[in-house]
Amino acid sequence: MFSAIRKLFTPDPEPREARRPLWNAVVATARAPHWYVDGQVPDTLDGRFDMISLVLALVLHRIDEAPDQALAGVELTELFVVDMDGQMRQIGFGDMVVGKQIGRMVGALGGRLGAYRAADGSEELKAALVRNLWRGKDAPAAGLAHVIAEVAKLRAGLAAIPVETLVVADRLPG
Template structure:
């Protein structure tokens, strides 16, 4: 190599952010959400679950001591960098990508705020927000309520997990298939 000093060293922060993003995406890809919960298996449905799961992790990190909030900001940047790459890979043109990214950013931030408010209020607001966003208002049975119970459980598990554990070990997302449906099968 002509300039060996120009080689980049591996960035441990990048490895952490990529791992966290991968774990969020792994949670989003769980088949139970699409089979048992009836979340549409579309770009929009997957985006909704990404917004939910990433929002729960960001909520946990922003409530933590240092370096939690800084990691949360870097994680948002990582999530959106991956979303932009996904759009480009799907063939969205260079002119359209910034417009789509702006809409996705606004949707993500709006949903994160609505889900946080719903978790704090505990009066059915979370199920209502999930029904409106994830199911586009066309929810069948108790799917939105079940997803709300899953999100509440995930938020509680994340909140009770020390920040160091969240940063060093896999994120403790619960198994969605363990949250029972209130409707008879």
């Protein structure tokens, strides 16, 4: 009897929480040291945001290939927003600033989603990586080559996973 009453007053879990393991995998992949050491991506707040956006964009592109999994992409994007909101508050941004910054971050993610659709090895992808990861400054040749190779490797790994498996994954290939 008490379990029925408890169930009645216990809120349902957020549906997006089903994507939490995948979100954690996106962040872990984006924080892998090779991006910052071998890839020479700046290990700064901006650099980390840019790497999370890159990995998230690649995962969302793969999810987009299965229209029946569109909700999973929405839920993953919601987790991005929730996480970025929490990170900004943790480093001291106030309520008045967080909303504007989150809007900018979502806009930046949208731009990257478009830019990172470019084919592996293309000049468009190379330009997008330089523009976003190095903020338009000269990218170190070896670092850029590493990032380009790792993006191709991650895309290939994602392509090898059925989307239905990816949306419940707790780690990414690579």
